[in-house]
Amino acid sequence: MLLLIPSNELNLNSTYTIERYPASSNRSLKAWSAADEYVWSHFNENSSDSSSVTILNDRFGYFAVHCAPYSPTVYTHYKSQEHSIRQNANVNAISLDKVKTIDLFQHPSKPVDFILMRVPKSMDLFRLFMIKAHQNAHPNSKVFCGFMTRNFTPQMLSIVSEYFDHVEQSLAKKKARVLTLSEPKAEVDHTFPFHTIEFTNSNDIRTIYKQYYGVFSAKHIDYATQFLLQYVTIDNSVHTILDLASGNGVIAHQLRLQHEQAEIHLMDDALLAIESSKLNLGEGNHHFHYANNLDSMEDDYFDLIVSNPPFHFEHENTIEIALQLFEGVKRILKSDGKFILVANLHLNYKTHLKKIFHTVEVLAINDKFEVICCS
Ligand SMILES: C[S@@+](CC[C@H](N)C(=O)[O-])C[C@H]1O[C@@H](n2cnc3c(N)ncnc32)[C@H](O)[C@@H]1O
Incomplete structure:
Protein backbone atom coordinates (compact mmCIF):
# COMPACT_ATOMS: atom_id res chain seq x y z
CA MET A 1 0.00 0.00 0.00
CA LYS A 185 -6.79 15.55 -37.82
CA ALA A 186 -9.95 15.98 -39.86
CA GLU A 187 -10.57 12.62 -41.55
CA VAL A 188 -9.76 9.64 -39.34
CA ASP A 189 -11.26 6.14 -39.48
CA HIS A 190 -12.39 5.05 -36.00
CA THR A 191 -12.85 1.36 -36.86
CA PHE A 192 -10.64 -0.97 -34.80
CA PRO A 193 -8.20 -2.73 -37.13
CA PHE A 194 -7.33 -6.43 -36.75
CA HIS A 195 -4.53 -8.74 -37.85
CA THR A 196 -5.03 -12.00 -39.76
CA ILE A 197 -2.83 -15.00 -38.95
CA GLU A 198 -2.61 -18.13 -41.05
CA PHE A 199 -2.03 -21.44 -39.25
CA THR A 200 -1.81 -25.01 -40.61
CA ASN A 201 -2.11 -27.73 -37.99
CA SER A 202 -0.46 -31.17 -37.95
CA ASN A 203 -3.47 -32.61 -39.87
CA ASP A 204 -2.86 -30.07 -42.64
CA ILE A 205 -5.99 -28.11 -41.80
CA ARG A 206 -5.42 -24.45 -42.58
CA THR A 207 -7.23 -21.71 -40.67
CA ILE A 208 -7.05 -17.94 -40.88
CA TYR A 209 -7.40 -16.39 -37.41
CA LYS A 210 -8.37 -12.78 -36.80
CA GLN A 211 -7.32 -10.71 -33.86
CA TYR A 212 -7.74 -7.11 -32.84
CA TYR A 213 -4.60 -5.04 -32.45
CA GLY A 214 -3.08 -5.47 -28.99
CA VAL A 215 -3.95 -9.19 -28.61
CA PHE A 216 -1.12 -11.61 -27.75
CA SER A 217 1.16 -12.81 -30.61
CA ALA A 218 0.05 -10.75 -33.60
CA LYS A 219 2.41 -12.07 -36.30
CA HIS A 220 2.00 -15.85 -35.95
CA ILE A 221 0.41 -18.39 -33.62
CA ASP A 222 2.69 -18.37 -30.59
CA TYR A 223 5.40 -21.06 -30.83
CA ALA A 224 4.60 -22.36 -27.33
CA THR A 225 0.94 -22.74 -28.34
CA GLN A 226 1.96 -24.55 -31.53
CA PHE A 227 4.06 -26.96 -29.45
CA LEU A 228 1.19 -27.51 -26.99
CA LEU A 229 -1.30 -28.25 -29.77
CA GLN A 230 0.81 -31.18 -30.98
CA TYR A 231 0.19 -32.94 -27.65
CA VAL A 232 -3.49 -32.29 -26.97
CA THR A 233 -5.70 -34.87 -28.60
CA ILE A 234 -9.23 -35.47 -27.37
CA ASP A 235 -11.89 -38.10 -27.90
CA ASN A 236 -15.63 -38.29 -27.17
CA SER A 237 -15.09 -39.06 -23.47
CA VAL A 238 -14.20 -35.39 -22.99
CA HIS A 239 -17.37 -33.30 -22.61
CA THR A 240 -16.38 -30.06 -20.93
CA ILE A 241 -13.26 -28.09 -21.87
CA LEU A 242 -11.81 -24.77 -20.74
CA ASP A 243 -9.26 -22.78 -22.75
CA LEU A 244 -7.76 -20.78 -19.89
CA ALA A 245 -6.21 -17.43 -20.87
CA SER A 246 -7.59 -18.01 -24.34
CA GLY A 247 -6.22 -15.00 -26.28
CA ASN A 248 -7.58 -15.11 -29.85
CA GLY A 249 -9.15 -18.54 -29.12
CA VAL A 250 -6.78 -20.62 -31.25
CA ILE A 251 -6.54 -23.49 -28.71
CA ALA A 252 -10.33 -23.68 -28.29
CA HIS A 253 -10.79 -23.58 -32.04
CA GLN A 254 -8.25 -26.35 -32.68
CA LEU A 255 -10.04 -28.51 -30.07
CA ARG A 256 -13.37 -27.73 -31.72
CA LEU A 257 -11.94 -29.17 -34.96
CA GLN A 258 -11.29 -32.43 -33.05
CA HIS A 259 -14.63 -32.58 -31.24
CA GLU A 260 -17.79 -30.98 -32.65
CA GLN A 261 -20.04 -31.65 -29.64
CA ALA A 262 -17.83 -30.73 -26.67
CA GLU A 263 -18.91 -27.81 -24.50
CA ILE A 264 -15.96 -25.43 -24.79
CA HIS A 265 -15.39 -22.41 -22.54
CA LEU A 266 -12.89 -19.62 -23.23
CA MET A 267 -11.70 -17.22 -20.57
CA ASP A 268 -9.41 -14.19 -20.77
CA ASP A 269 -8.75 -10.99 -18.83
CA ALA A 270 -8.34 -8.95 -22.03
CA LEU A 271 -11.49 -7.63 -23.71
CA LEU A 272 -9.79 -7.42 -27.10
CA ALA A 273 -8.79 -11.10 -26.76
CA ILE A 274 -12.32 -12.26 -25.91
CA GLU A 275 -13.80 -10.19 -28.74
CA SER A 276 -11.21 -11.65 -31.15
CA SER A 277 -12.04 -15.20 -30.08
CA LYS A 278 -15.72 -14.49 -30.83
CA LEU A 279 -14.68 -13.61 -34.39
CA ASN A 280 -12.75 -16.90 -34.66
CA LEU A 281 -15.26 -19.33 -33.12
CA GLY A 282 -18.57 -17.75 -34.15
CA GLU A 283 -21.80 -19.47 -33.06
CA GLY A 284 -21.70 -22.91 -31.43
CA ASN A 285 -21.47 -24.81 -28.16
CA HIS A 286 -18.85 -22.46 -26.75
CA HIS A 287 -19.02 -19.87 -24.01
CA PHE A 288 -16.93 -16.72 -23.66
CA HIS A 289 -15.89 -15.43 -20.24
CA TYR A 290 -14.39 -11.97 -19.95
CA ALA A 291 -12.84 -12.55 -16.50
CA ASN A 292 -9.53 -12.45 -14.63
CA ASN A 293 -10.16 -15.37 -12.28
CA LEU A 294 -12.17 -18.58 -12.14
CA ASP A 295 -14.38 -17.56 -9.19
CA SER A 296 -17.64 -17.67 -11.16
CA MET A 297 -17.04 -21.22 -12.43
CA GLU A 298 -18.56 -24.33 -10.84
CA ASP A 299 -16.55 -26.80 -8.74
CA ASP A 300 -15.61 -30.15 -10.40
CA TYR A 301 -16.90 -29.09 -13.81
CA PHE A 302 -14.23 -29.58 -16.46
CA ASP A 303 -12.88 -32.79 -18.00
CA LEU A 304 -10.04 -30.88 -19.60
CA ILE A 305 -8.42 -27.51 -19.05
CA VAL A 306 -5.80 -26.36 -21.53
CA SER A 307 -3.63 -23.27 -21.24
CA ASN A 308 -0.70 -21.22 -22.43
CA PRO A 309 -0.75 -19.14 -19.23
CA PRO A 310 0.21 -15.47 -18.97
CA PHE A 311 3.48 -14.23 -17.54
CA HIS A 312 4.02 -10.87 -19.33
CA PHE A 313 2.07 -7.82 -18.26
CA GLU A 314 3.13 -4.75 -20.14
CA HIS A 315 6.78 -4.25 -19.11
CA GLU A 316 6.49 -6.63 -16.11
CA ASN A 317 7.17 -10.38 -15.93
CA THR A 318 5.49 -12.31 -13.13
CA ILE A 319 4.11 -15.81 -12.65
CA GLU A 320 1.95 -14.78 -9.68
CA ILE A 321 -1.19 -14.43 -11.80
CA ALA A 322 -0.66 -17.84 -13.38
CA LEU A 323 -0.20 -19.43 -9.95
CA GLN A 324 -3.47 -17.88 -8.73
CA LEU A 325 -5.22 -19.24 -11.82
CA PHE A 326 -3.76 -22.74 -11.16
CA GLU A 327 -5.38 -22.75 -7.68
CA GLY A 328 -8.72 -22.05 -9.39
CA VAL A 329 -8.04 -24.83 -11.91
CA LYS A 330 -7.71 -27.34 -9.08
CA ARG A 331 -11.19 -26.44 -7.84
CA ILE A 332 -13.05 -26.52 -11.18
CA LEU A 333 -11.31 -29.60 -12.62
CA LYS A 334 -13.16 -32.94 -12.18
CA SER A 335 -11.34 -35.39 -9.93
CA ASP A 336 -10.47 -37.49 -13.01
CA GLY A 337 -9.92 -34.41 -15.20
CA LYS A 338 -6.67 -33.19 -16.77
CA PHE A 339 -4.97 -29.82 -16.88
CA ILE A 340 -2.52 -29.52 -19.77
CA LEU A 341 -0.36 -26.43 -20.10
CA VAL A 342 2.70 -25.23 -21.95
CA ALA A 343 5.42 -23.19 -20.28
CA ASN A 344 8.79 -21.66 -20.99
CA LEU A 345 11.38 -23.94 -19.40
CA HIS A 346 12.93 -21.15 -17.33
CA LEU A 347 9.66 -20.49 -15.45
CA ASN A 348 9.98 -23.73 -13.51
CA TYR A 349 6.20 -24.21 -13.21
CA LYS A 350 6.60 -27.89 -12.28
CA THR A 351 7.78 -27.08 -8.76
CA HIS A 352 4.70 -24.92 -8.17
CA LEU A 353 2.29 -27.33 -9.83
CA LYS A 354 3.50 -30.21 -7.66
CA LYS A 355 2.27 -28.29 -4.61
CA ILE A 356 -1.23 -28.09 -6.12
CA PHE A 357 -1.81 -31.35 -8.08
CA HIS A 358 -1.25 -35.03 -7.22
CA THR A 359 0.30 -35.96 -10.53
CA VAL A 360 2.48 -33.66 -12.62
CA GLU A 361 3.95 -35.23 -15.75
CA VAL A 362 6.00 -33.74 -18.58
CA LEU A 363 4.37 -34.83 -21.85
CA ALA A 364 6.91 -33.19 -24.14
CA ILE A 365 9.93 -30.95 -23.96
CA ASN A 366 12.11 -29.07 -26.45
CA ASP A 367 14.87 -26.50 -26.02
CA LYS A 368 12.42 -23.73 -25.03
CA PHE A 369 9.12 -25.15 -23.78
CA GLU A 370 7.57 -28.05 -21.91
CA VAL A 371 4.06 -29.43 -22.06
CA ILE A 372 2.90 -30.46 -18.61
CA CYS A 373 -0.11 -32.59 -17.70
CA CYS A 374 -1.57 -32.28 -14.16
CA SER A 375 -4.28 -34.41 -12.64
C1 LIG B 1 0.42 -16.48 -23.36
S1 LIG B 1 -1.10 -15.71 -23.82
C2 LIG B 1 -1.96 -17.09 -24.55
C3 LIG B 1 -3.08 -16.69 -25.47
C4 LIG B 1 -3.66 -17.81 -26.33
N1 LIG B 1 -4.11 -18.92 -25.53
C5 LIG B 1 -2.62 -18.28 -27.32
O1 LIG B 1 -2.13 -19.37 -27.15
O2 LIG B 1 -2.33 -17.53 -28.26
C6 LIG B 1 -1.82 -15.47 -22.26
C7 LIG B 1 -3.18 -14.76 -22.22
O3 LIG B 1 -3.50 -14.63 -20.82
C8 LIG B 1 -4.35 -13.51 -20.70
N2 LIG B 1 -4.41 -13.17 -19.27
C9 LIG B 1 -3.61 -12.40 -18.52
N3 LIG B 1 -4.03 -12.37 -17.26
C10 LIG B 1 -5.11 -13.17 -17.18
C11 LIG B 1 -5.99 -13.55 -16.13
N4 LIG B 1 -5.82 -13.11 -14.88
N5 LIG B 1 -7.02 -14.37 -16.42
C12 LIG B 1 -7.19 -14.82 -17.68
N6 LIG B 1 -6.40 -14.49 -18.72
C13 LIG B 1 -5.36 -13.68 -18.46
C14 LIG B 1 -3.72 -12.51 -21.62
O4 LIG B 1 -4.68 -11.51 -21.96
C15 LIG B 1 -3.32 -13.39 -22.82
O5 LIG B 1 -4.34 -13.42 -23.79
Whole structure:
Protein backbone atom coordinates (compact mmCIF):
# COMPACT_ATOMS: atom_id res chain seq x y z
CA MET A 1 0.00 0.00 0.00
CA LEU A 2 1.40 3.42 -0.97
CA LEU A 3 0.35 6.94 -0.15
CA LEU A 4 0.25 9.71 -2.71
CA ILE A 5 -0.19 13.40 -2.13
CA PRO A 6 -2.11 14.77 -5.10
CA SER A 7 -1.20 18.24 -6.32
CA ASN A 8 -4.74 18.83 -7.56
CA GLU A 9 -6.17 22.10 -6.22
CA LEU A 10 -9.52 20.44 -5.62
CA ASN A 11 -7.95 18.02 -3.17
CA LEU A 12 -5.10 19.89 -1.61
CA ASN A 13 -5.55 18.41 1.84
CA SER A 14 -6.22 14.80 0.95
CA THR A 15 -4.06 11.76 0.37
CA TYR A 16 -4.85 8.86 -1.91
CA THR A 17 -4.00 5.22 -1.57
CA ILE A 18 -3.47 3.31 -4.81
CA GLU A 19 -3.14 -0.47 -4.56
CA ARG A 20 -2.41 -3.10 -7.17
CA TYR A 21 -5.12 -5.58 -8.02
CA PRO A 22 -4.49 -8.44 -7.69
CA ALA A 23 -2.03 -7.65 -4.91
CA SER A 24 1.56 -8.71 -5.55
CA SER A 25 4.17 -9.98 -3.11
CA ASN A 26 6.84 -8.52 -5.41
CA ARG A 27 7.59 -5.15 -3.84
CA SER A 28 9.30 -3.87 -6.97
CA LEU A 29 5.95 -3.94 -8.85
CA LYS A 30 4.22 -0.58 -8.38
CA ALA A 31 0.66 0.62 -8.89
CA TRP A 32 1.78 3.74 -10.81
CA SER A 33 4.94 5.26 -12.26
CA ALA A 34 6.68 8.61 -12.63
CA ALA A 35 5.07 8.74 -16.11
CA ASP A 36 1.60 8.76 -14.49
CA GLU A 37 2.68 11.49 -12.06
CA TYR A 38 4.03 13.57 -14.94
CA VAL A 39 0.78 13.25 -16.92
CA TRP A 40 -1.13 14.28 -13.81
CA SER A 41 1.05 17.39 -13.34
CA HIS A 42 0.51 18.36 -17.01
CA PHE A 43 -3.23 18.05 -16.47
CA ASN A 44 -3.05 20.21 -13.34
CA GLU A 45 -1.12 22.95 -15.11
CA ASN A 46 -3.61 23.09 -17.99
CA SER A 47 -7.03 22.30 -16.53
CA SER A 48 -9.69 24.34 -14.74
CA ASP A 49 -12.30 23.10 -12.25
CA SER A 50 -14.84 22.72 -15.05
CA SER A 51 -12.61 20.65 -17.38
CA SER A 52 -13.98 17.39 -18.79
CA VAL A 53 -11.70 14.33 -18.85
CA THR A 54 -11.40 10.91 -20.49
CA ILE A 55 -8.87 8.33 -19.29
CA LEU A 56 -7.23 5.49 -21.22
CA ASN A 57 -4.88 2.68 -20.16
CA ASP A 58 -5.10 3.41 -16.44
CA ARG A 59 -4.08 -0.04 -15.21
CA PHE A 60 -4.70 0.37 -11.47
CA GLY A 61 -6.74 3.57 -11.27
CA TYR A 62 -4.13 6.26 -10.53
CA PHE A 63 -5.74 8.69 -13.01
CA ALA A 64 -9.30 7.62 -12.19
CA VAL A 65 -8.85 8.31 -8.47
CA HIS A 66 -7.01 11.61 -8.97
CA CYS A 67 -9.51 12.84 -11.56
CA ALA A 68 -12.62 11.79 -9.60
CA PRO A 69 -13.54 15.46 -8.85
CA TYR A 70 -13.91 15.94 -12.63
CA SER A 71 -16.21 12.88 -13.01
CA PRO A 72 -14.03 11.33 -15.72
CA THR A 73 -15.00 8.68 -18.25
CA VAL A 74 -12.56 5.80 -17.85
CA TYR A 75 -12.10 3.33 -20.70
CA THR A 76 -11.24 -0.19 -19.54
CA HIS A 77 -9.87 -3.06 -21.58
CA TYR A 78 -9.05 -5.63 -18.85
CA LYS A 79 -11.50 -7.16 -16.35
CA SER A 80 -8.78 -6.91 -13.69
CA GLN A 81 -8.49 -3.19 -14.47
CA GLU A 82 -12.22 -2.71 -13.80
CA HIS A 83 -11.81 -4.45 -10.41
CA SER A 84 -8.73 -2.40 -9.65
CA ILE A 85 -10.37 0.94 -10.38
CA ARG A 86 -13.44 -0.03 -8.32
CA GLN A 87 -11.22 -1.20 -5.45
CA ASN A 88 -9.13 1.98 -5.42
CA ALA A 89 -12.25 4.17 -5.62
CA ASN A 90 -13.62 2.32 -2.57
CA VAL A 91 -10.35 2.53 -0.66
CA ASN A 92 -10.35 6.31 -1.18
CA ALA A 93 -14.07 6.68 -0.36
CA ILE A 94 -14.82 7.87 -3.90
CA SER A 95 -18.36 7.15 -5.07
CA LEU A 96 -18.40 4.92 -8.15
CA ASP A 97 -20.76 7.49 -9.77
CA LYS A 98 -17.69 9.74 -9.92
CA VAL A 99 -15.63 7.36 -12.08
CA LYS A 100 -17.73 6.06 -14.93
CA THR A 101 -16.05 3.06 -16.58
CA ILE A 102 -16.94 2.07 -20.13
CA ASP A 103 -15.30 -0.55 -22.31
CA LEU A 104 -13.03 0.19 -25.22
CA PHE A 105 -15.68 -0.73 -27.81
CA GLN A 106 -18.13 1.87 -26.50
CA HIS A 107 -18.47 5.30 -28.05
CA PRO A 108 -18.11 8.57 -26.11
CA SER A 109 -21.28 10.58 -25.44
CA LYS A 110 -19.47 13.86 -26.18
CA PRO A 111 -15.89 15.10 -26.74
CA VAL A 112 -13.81 16.17 -23.73
CA ASP A 113 -11.19 18.83 -22.96
CA PHE A 114 -8.46 16.45 -21.75
CA ILE A 115 -7.50 12.86 -22.47
CA LEU A 116 -4.97 11.21 -20.14
CA MET A 117 -3.17 7.97 -20.80
CA ARG A 118 -0.09 5.88 -20.10
CA VAL A 119 1.53 4.69 -23.36
CA PRO A 120 1.20 0.87 -23.47
CA LYS A 121 4.07 -1.46 -24.39
CA SER A 122 2.28 -2.67 -27.51
CA MET A 123 2.33 -0.06 -30.27
CA ASP A 124 -0.68 -1.83 -31.80
CA LEU A 125 -2.61 -1.14 -28.61
CA PHE A 126 -1.31 2.44 -28.62
CA ARG A 127 -2.89 2.85 -32.06
CA LEU A 128 -6.27 1.71 -30.66
CA PHE A 129 -5.91 4.22 -27.82
CA MET A 130 -5.10 6.93 -30.39
CA ILE A 131 -8.31 6.03 -32.23
CA LYS A 132 -10.23 6.41 -28.96
CA ALA A 133 -8.38 9.64 -28.06
CA HIS A 134 -9.22 11.08 -31.46
CA GLN A 135 -12.84 9.96 -31.13
CA ASN A 136 -13.05 11.79 -27.76
CA ALA A 137 -11.30 14.98 -28.87
CA HIS A 138 -12.74 18.35 -29.94
CA PRO A 139 -10.63 20.93 -31.84
CA ASN A 140 -9.22 22.42 -28.58
CA SER A 141 -8.65 19.18 -26.62
CA LYS A 142 -5.26 18.19 -25.29
CA VAL A 143 -4.07 14.60 -24.99
CA PHE A 144 -1.31 13.77 -22.48
CA CYS A 145 0.50 10.46 -23.06
CA GLY A 146 3.08 9.47 -20.41
CA PHE A 147 5.90 6.97 -20.76
CA MET A 148 9.23 6.08 -19.16
CA THR A 149 12.11 7.27 -21.36
CA ARG A 150 13.64 3.75 -21.45
CA ASN A 151 10.46 2.55 -23.20
CA PHE A 152 10.51 5.20 -25.92
CA THR A 153 10.28 4.03 -29.50
CA PRO A 154 10.13 6.34 -32.57
CA GLN A 155 6.96 4.47 -33.58
CA MET A 156 5.14 6.37 -30.81
CA LEU A 157 5.72 9.60 -32.72
CA SER A 158 4.76 8.19 -36.08
CA ILE A 159 1.50 6.77 -34.66
CA VAL A 160 0.42 9.96 -32.87
CA SER A 161 1.16 12.07 -35.95
CA GLU A 162 -1.43 10.05 -37.90
CA TYR A 163 -4.14 11.31 -35.53
CA PHE A 164 -3.03 14.75 -34.31
CA ASP A 165 -1.37 17.64 -36.18
CA HIS A 166 0.45 19.11 -33.21
CA VAL A 167 2.80 17.00 -31.06
CA GLU A 168 5.06 18.28 -28.29
CA GLN A 169 7.47 16.20 -26.26
CA SER A 170 8.27 17.28 -22.68
CA LEU A 171 11.68 17.31 -21.06
CA ALA A 172 12.50 14.20 -19.05
CA LYS A 173 11.57 14.28 -15.36
CA LYS A 174 12.27 11.34 -13.03
CA LYS A 175 13.09 9.39 -16.24
CA ALA A 176 9.59 9.98 -17.63
CA ARG A 177 8.27 12.09 -20.51
CA VAL A 178 4.90 13.27 -21.72
CA LEU A 179 3.69 13.75 -25.29
CA THR A 180 1.10 16.51 -25.59
CA LEU A 181 -1.13 16.12 -28.62
CA SER A 182 -3.56 18.70 -29.97
CA GLU A 183 -5.31 19.69 -33.22
CA PRO A 184 -7.01 16.40 -34.12
CA LYS A 185 -6.79 15.55 -37.82
CA ALA A 186 -9.95 15.98 -39.86
CA GLU A 187 -10.57 12.62 -41.55
CA VAL A 188 -9.76 9.64 -39.34
CA ASP A 189 -11.26 6.14 -39.48
CA HIS A 190 -12.39 5.05 -36.00
CA THR A 191 -12.85 1.36 -36.86
CA PHE A 192 -10.64 -0.97 -34.80
CA PRO A 193 -8.20 -2.73 -37.13
CA PHE A 194 -7.33 -6.43 -36.75
CA HIS A 195 -4.53 -8.74 -37.85
CA THR A 196 -5.03 -12.00 -39.76
CA ILE A 197 -2.83 -15.00 -38.95
CA GLU A 198 -2.61 -18.13 -41.05
CA PHE A 199 -2.03 -21.44 -39.25
CA THR A 200 -1.81 -25.01 -40.61
CA ASN A 201 -2.11 -27.73 -37.99
CA SER A 202 -0.46 -31.17 -37.95
CA ASN A 203 -3.47 -32.61 -39.87
CA ASP A 204 -2.86 -30.07 -42.64
CA ILE A 205 -5.99 -28.11 -41.80
CA ARG A 206 -5.42 -24.45 -42.58
CA THR A 207 -7.23 -21.71 -40.67
CA ILE A 208 -7.05 -17.94 -40.88
CA TYR A 209 -7.40 -16.39 -37.41
CA LYS A 210 -8.37 -12.78 -36.80
CA GLN A 211 -7.32 -10.71 -33.86
CA TYR A 212 -7.74 -7.11 -32.84
CA TYR A 213 -4.60 -5.04 -32.45
CA GLY A 214 -3.08 -5.47 -28.99
CA VAL A 215 -3.95 -9.19 -28.61
CA PHE A 216 -1.12 -11.61 -27.75
CA SER A 217 1.16 -12.81 -30.61
CA ALA A 218 0.05 -10.75 -33.60
CA LYS A 219 2.41 -12.07 -36.30
CA HIS A 220 2.00 -15.85 -35.95
CA ILE A 221 0.41 -18.39 -33.62
CA ASP A 222 2.69 -18.37 -30.59
CA TYR A 223 5.40 -21.06 -30.83
CA ALA A 224 4.60 -22.36 -27.33
CA THR A 225 0.94 -22.74 -28.34
CA GLN A 226 1.96 -24.55 -31.53
CA PHE A 227 4.06 -26.96 -29.45
CA LEU A 228 1.19 -27.51 -26.99
CA LEU A 229 -1.30 -28.25 -29.77
CA GLN A 230 0.81 -31.18 -30.98
CA TYR A 231 0.19 -32.94 -27.65
CA VAL A 232 -3.49 -32.29 -26.97
CA THR A 233 -5.70 -34.87 -28.60
CA ILE A 234 -9.23 -35.47 -27.37
CA ASP A 235 -11.89 -38.10 -27.90
CA ASN A 236 -15.63 -38.29 -27.17
CA SER A 237 -15.09 -39.06 -23.47
CA VAL A 238 -14.20 -35.39 -22.99
CA HIS A 239 -17.37 -33.30 -22.61
CA THR A 240 -16.38 -30.06 -20.93
CA ILE A 241 -13.26 -28.09 -21.87
CA LEU A 242 -11.81 -24.77 -20.74
CA ASP A 243 -9.26 -22.78 -22.75
CA LEU A 244 -7.76 -20.78 -19.89
CA ALA A 245 -6.21 -17.43 -20.87
CA SER A 246 -7.59 -18.01 -24.34
CA GLY A 247 -6.22 -15.00 -26.28
CA ASN A 248 -7.58 -15.11 -29.85
CA GLY A 249 -9.15 -18.54 -29.12
CA VAL A 250 -6.78 -20.62 -31.25
CA ILE A 251 -6.54 -23.49 -28.71
CA ALA A 252 -10.33 -23.68 -28.29
CA HIS A 253 -10.79 -23.58 -32.04
CA GLN A 254 -8.25 -26.35 -32.68
CA LEU A 255 -10.04 -28.51 -30.07
CA ARG A 256 -13.37 -27.73 -31.72
CA LEU A 257 -11.94 -29.17 -34.96
CA GLN A 258 -11.29 -32.43 -33.05
CA HIS A 259 -14.63 -32.58 -31.24
CA GLU A 260 -17.79 -30.98 -32.65
CA GLN A 261 -20.04 -31.65 -29.64
CA ALA A 262 -17.83 -30.73 -26.67
CA GLU A 263 -18.91 -27.81 -24.50
CA ILE A 264 -15.96 -25.43 -24.79
CA HIS A 265 -15.39 -22.41 -22.54
CA LEU A 266 -12.89 -19.62 -23.23
CA MET A 267 -11.70 -17.22 -20.57
CA ASP A 268 -9.41 -14.19 -20.77
CA ASP A 269 -8.75 -10.99 -18.83
CA ALA A 270 -8.34 -8.95 -22.03
CA LEU A 271 -11.49 -7.63 -23.71
CA LEU A 272 -9.79 -7.42 -27.10
CA ALA A 273 -8.79 -11.10 -26.76
CA ILE A 274 -12.32 -12.26 -25.91
CA GLU A 275 -13.80 -10.19 -28.74
CA SER A 276 -11.21 -11.65 -31.15
CA SER A 277 -12.04 -15.20 -30.08
CA LYS A 278 -15.72 -14.49 -30.83
CA LEU A 279 -14.68 -13.61 -34.39
CA ASN A 280 -12.75 -16.90 -34.66
CA LEU A 281 -15.26 -19.33 -33.12
CA GLY A 282 -18.57 -17.75 -34.15
CA GLU A 283 -21.80 -19.47 -33.06
CA GLY A 284 -21.70 -22.91 -31.43
CA ASN A 285 -21.47 -24.81 -28.16
CA HIS A 286 -18.85 -22.46 -26.75
CA HIS A 287 -19.02 -19.87 -24.01
CA PHE A 288 -16.93 -16.72 -23.66
CA HIS A 289 -15.89 -15.43 -20.24
CA TYR A 290 -14.39 -11.97 -19.95
CA ALA A 291 -12.84 -12.55 -16.50
CA ASN A 292 -9.53 -12.45 -14.63
CA ASN A 293 -10.16 -15.37 -12.28
CA LEU A 294 -12.17 -18.58 -12.14
CA ASP A 295 -14.38 -17.56 -9.19
CA SER A 296 -17.64 -17.67 -11.16
CA MET A 297 -17.04 -21.22 -12.43
CA GLU A 298 -18.56 -24.33 -10.84
CA ASP A 299 -16.55 -26.80 -8.74
CA ASP A 300 -15.61 -30.15 -10.40
CA TYR A 301 -16.90 -29.09 -13.81
CA PHE A 302 -14.23 -29.58 -16.46
CA ASP A 303 -12.88 -32.79 -18.00
CA LEU A 304 -10.04 -30.88 -19.60
CA ILE A 305 -8.42 -27.51 -19.05
CA VAL A 306 -5.80 -26.36 -21.53
CA SER A 307 -3.63 -23.27 -21.24
CA ASN A 308 -0.70 -21.22 -22.43
CA PRO A 309 -0.75 -19.14 -19.23
CA PRO A 310 0.21 -15.47 -18.97
CA PHE A 311 3.48 -14.23 -17.54
CA HIS A 312 4.02 -10.87 -19.33
CA PHE A 313 2.07 -7.82 -18.26
CA GLU A 314 3.13 -4.75 -20.14
CA HIS A 315 6.78 -4.25 -19.11
CA GLU A 316 6.49 -6.63 -16.11
CA ASN A 317 7.17 -10.38 -15.93
CA THR A 318 5.49 -12.31 -13.13
CA ILE A 319 4.11 -15.81 -12.65
CA GLU A 320 1.95 -14.78 -9.68
CA ILE A 321 -1.19 -14.43 -11.80
CA ALA A 322 -0.66 -17.84 -13.38
CA LEU A 323 -0.20 -19.43 -9.95
CA GLN A 324 -3.47 -17.88 -8.73
CA LEU A 325 -5.22 -19.24 -11.82
CA PHE A 326 -3.76 -22.74 -11.16
CA GLU A 327 -5.38 -22.75 -7.68
CA GLY A 328 -8.72 -22.05 -9.39
CA VAL A 329 -8.04 -24.83 -11.91
CA LYS A 330 -7.71 -27.34 -9.08
CA ARG A 331 -11.19 -26.44 -7.84
CA ILE A 332 -13.05 -26.52 -11.18
CA LEU A 333 -11.31 -29.60 -12.62
CA LYS A 334 -13.16 -32.94 -12.18
CA SER A 335 -11.34 -35.39 -9.93
CA ASP A 336 -10.47 -37.49 -13.01
CA GLY A 337 -9.92 -34.41 -15.20
CA LYS A 338 -6.67 -33.19 -16.77
CA PHE A 339 -4.97 -29.82 -16.88
CA ILE A 340 -2.52 -29.52 -19.77
CA LEU A 341 -0.36 -26.43 -20.10
CA VAL A 342 2.70 -25.23 -21.95
CA ALA A 343 5.42 -23.19 -20.28
CA ASN A 344 8.79 -21.66 -20.99
CA LEU A 345 11.38 -23.94 -19.40
CA HIS A 346 12.93 -21.15 -17.33
CA LEU A 347 9.66 -20.49 -15.45
CA ASN A 348 9.98 -23.73 -13.51
CA TYR A 349 6.20 -24.21 -13.21
CA LYS A 350 6.60 -27.89 -12.28
CA THR A 351 7.78 -27.08 -8.76
CA HIS A 352 4.70 -24.92 -8.17
CA LEU A 353 2.29 -27.33 -9.83
CA LYS A 354 3.50 -30.21 -7.66
CA LYS A 355 2.27 -28.29 -4.61
CA ILE A 356 -1.23 -28.09 -6.12
CA PHE A 357 -1.81 -31.35 -8.08
CA HIS A 358 -1.25 -35.03 -7.22
CA THR A 359 0.30 -35.96 -10.53
CA VAL A 360 2.48 -33.66 -12.62
CA GLU A 361 3.95 -35.23 -15.75
CA VAL A 362 6.00 -33.74 -18.58
CA LEU A 363 4.37 -34.83 -21.85
CA ALA A 364 6.91 -33.19 -24.14
CA ILE A 365 9.93 -30.95 -23.96
CA ASN A 366 12.11 -29.07 -26.45
CA ASP A 367 14.87 -26.50 -26.02
CA LYS A 368 12.42 -23.73 -25.03
CA PHE A 369 9.12 -25.15 -23.78
CA GLU A 370 7.57 -28.05 -21.91
CA VAL A 371 4.06 -29.43 -22.06
CA ILE A 372 2.90 -30.46 -18.61
CA CYS A 373 -0.11 -32.59 -17.70
CA CYS A 374 -1.57 -32.28 -14.16
CA SER A 375 -4.28 -34.41 -12.64
C1 LIG B 1 0.42 -16.48 -23.36
S1 LIG B 1 -1.10 -15.71 -23.82
C2 LIG B 1 -1.96 -17.09 -24.55
C3 LIG B 1 -3.08 -16.69 -25.47
C4 LIG B 1 -3.66 -17.81 -26.33
N1 LIG B 1 -4.11 -18.92 -25.53
C5 LIG B 1 -2.62 -18.28 -27.32
O1 LIG B 1 -2.13 -19.37 -27.15
O2 LIG B 1 -2.33 -17.53 -28.26
C6 LIG B 1 -1.82 -15.47 -22.26
C7 LIG B 1 -3.18 -14.76 -22.22
O3 LIG B 1 -3.50 -14.63 -20.82
C8 LIG B 1 -4.35 -13.51 -20.70
N2 LIG B 1 -4.41 -13.17 -19.27
C9 LIG B 1 -3.61 -12.40 -18.52
N3 LIG B 1 -4.03 -12.37 -17.26
C10 LIG B 1 -5.11 -13.17 -17.18
C11 LIG B 1 -5.99 -13.55 -16.13
N4 LIG B 1 -5.82 -13.11 -14.88
N5 LIG B 1 -7.02 -14.37 -16.42
C12 LIG B 1 -7.19 -14.82 -17.68
N6 LIG B 1 -6.40 -14.49 -18.72
C13 LIG B 1 -5.36 -13.68 -18.46
C14 LIG B 1 -3.72 -12.51 -21.62
O4 LIG B 1 -4.68 -11.51 -21.96
C15 LIG B 1 -3.32 -13.39 -22.82
O5 LIG B 1 -4.34 -13.42 -23.79
